[in-house]
Amino acid sequence: MAAATGRGVGVLQTSDFLGFTPFSKSGEKKDGPKRKRVNRNKKKSWKKHSDVRDVEEFLDDVRLQERTVGGLLSEKANENLFFVDTGKKKKGSKTDLKRLKRRTKPLRIDLNLQPDSKVLPPKDVLSHQVPNGRKLKRKREREGKLVEKGVLPRTDRLLLAHLDRPSPTHVDEANNNPGRGFYDLWGEMNPLDSASQGKDPWYLEQTKKSRVKRPDRLNQKPSELPAIEIAAPGASYNPTYESHQDLMLKAHEVEVKKLKEQRKLSRQVKFPTKDKAPTEESRLRELCEGLVEESDDDNPPEDDGELEELKATSLHPRERKTERQRKKEKEAKILKARQDAEKTERLRRQSLFQLKSIQTSLKSRQEELANRKKLCGEKQKAKALQPKRLGRLKYQEPDIDILLSEELTDSLRRLKPEGSVTKDRFKSFQKRNLIEPRERAKFKRKLKVKYVEKRAFREISA
Numbered sequence: 001m002a003a004a005t006g007r008g009v010g011v012l013q014t015s016d017f018l019g020f021t022p023f024s025k026s027g028e029k030k031d032g033p034k035r036k037r038v039n040r041n042k043k044k045s046w047k048k049h050s051d052v053r054d055v056e057e058f059l060d061d062v063r064l065q066e067r068t069v070g071g072l073l074s075e076k077a078n079e080n081l082f083f084v085d086t087g088k089k090k091k092g093s094k095t096d097l098k099r100l101k102r103r104t105k106p107l108r109i110d111l112n113l114q115p116d117s118k119v120l121p122p123k124d125v126l127s128h129q130v131p132n133g134r135k136l137k138r139k140r141e142r143e144g145k146l147v148e149k150g151v152l153p154r155t156d157r158l159l160l161a162h163l164d165r166p167s168p169t170h171v172d173e174a175n176n177n178p179g180r181g182f183y184d185l186w187g188e189m190n191p192l193d194s195a196s197q198g199k200d201p202w203y204l205e206q207t208k209k210s211r212v213k214r215p216d217r218l219n220q221k222p223s224e225l226p227a228i229e230i231a232a233p234g235a236s237y238n239p240t241y242e243s244h245q246d247l248m249l250k251a252h253e254v255e256v257k258k259l260k261e262q263r264k265l266s267r268q269v270k271f272p273t274k275d276k277a278p279t280e281e282s283r284l285r286e287l288c289e290g291l292v293e294e295s296d297d298d299n300p301p302e303d304d305g306e307l308e309e310l311k312a313t314s315l316h317p318r319e320r321k322t323e324r325q326r327k328k329e330k331e332a333k334i335l336k337a338r339q340d341a342e343k344t345e346r347l348r349r350q351s352l353f354q355l356k357s358i359q360t361s362l363k364s365r366q367e368e369l370a371n372r373k374k375l376c377g378e379k380q381k382a383k384a385l386q387p388k389r390l391g392r393l394k395y396q397e398p399d400i401d402i403l404l405s406e407e408l409t410d411s412l413r414r415l416k417p418e419g420s421v422t423k424d425r426f427k428s429f430q431k432r433n434l435i436e437p438r439e440r441a442k443f444k445r446k447l448k449v450k451y452v453e454k455r456a457f458r459e460i461s462a
Contacts (some may be wrong), residue, residue, distance in 0.1 A: 036049075068118070222434060223384065223387070223431070224384050225385055235402065236404065247402055251402050387430060387432075398427045402418070403436075
């Protein structure tokens with residue numbers, strides 16, 4: 001056991017090692033925490049191991065003074081911190097003071113709603129901003145300058161003009177007044193035209209407010225067909241034999257055309273017979289079509305010698321023309337041009353003796369053009385009577401309403417009605433291009449119909 005003494009240490013401690021000097025701390029065991037070794041040349045260590053409690057306490061004291069007093073006490077004046085007690089009492093009894101205090105004292109609910117802090121809340125800049133504030137400010141300044149000069153804004157001028165406008169003296173009479181006067185709208189004495197009677201026509205044309213002219217395109221009908229077409233004579237209740245047979249022939253032609261279309265459609269979708277049905281061999285030949293190339297043995301390639309001769313003849317060297325040859329070619333060109341000019345002049349002289357034939361050909365050409373124009377006009381008229389393609393469906397002529405020979409009667413009372421007036425008007429609208437051709441919507445039932453046999457029906461049927 002050894003006693004180690006040191007500066008400031010007066011307690012005997014046991015240790016396994018001895019120090020070399022009396023002030024050595026190698027053999028001591030301290031009760032307190034071990035001192036940390038911190039690298040203080042880093043900013044991260046400054047923030048982590050620095051003691052800022054004194055700074056935080058100072059800032060908390062400053063915030064407390066701002067909340068309670070409204071600022072730092074060191075910056076306040078003496079008049080705001082102290083008051084002089086002169087010992088004089090204010091006039092008035094205690095009851096008056098209590099009444100006055102009771103009147104001026106705010107309610108408890110108002111005190112609870114007041115903020116504890118005396119620091120003003122931050123100002124919301126966005127709530128005080130006005131859209132186009134600068135523009136409106138300049139507008140107000142400009143209007144103020146104009147008002148100083150005696151010029152009112154446009155809105156004020158329009159309002160004054162509206163107020164200065166005289167009120168109408170004439171008040172229209174109500175239509176539901178039973179005692180109002182009546183007049184003939186199409187008669188000569190019309191009270192509406194009394195103001196313009198006896199005036200100059202030119203003056204009325206320039207001053208009177210006339211009606212808007214209706215455009216010509218609005219007066220054009222989409223079709224030249226009449227609204228109600230007259231039925232054929234054979235559709236009468238008591239037609240003649242010839243007219244009835246003509247109408248029967250038209251109805252027969254329509255039915256034959258429908259039958260032909262139906263047969264054509266059935267022939268196109270008809271399954272081939274056993275002789276024409278495709279076999280496995282024809283199917284395989286169709287799949288291999290174009291994959292195998294057949295060599296043409298009938299056209300053997302030509303010999304190489306003949307090809308070389310053809311190349312030699314086609315690629316012979318071009319000879320240079322002499323001066324004499326070029327001179328002859330130039331003279332030949334000049335001679336040909338002179339002959340062509342003489343021929344043209346000769347034909348022009350001879351055309352003078354062909355005036356009659358030229359006139360005849362011109363007349364025949366004009367007649368041909370006139371006939372073409374006539375045919376074109378007839379086609380256009382016929383086309384104007386036909387319905388146009390206004391939608392995805394084509395117009396289909398309705399069935400001809402006709403009675404058979406045995407169904408004809410000689411009395412209107414026994415006549416059997418045919419067709420429908422509503423359907424006839426609907427088809428007329430389509431034919432006159434007023435509406436597009438339409439078809440009835442196809443409704444598809446989603447839920448199955450469930451049939452239930454009622455008890456009462458079962459009793460009756462049994």
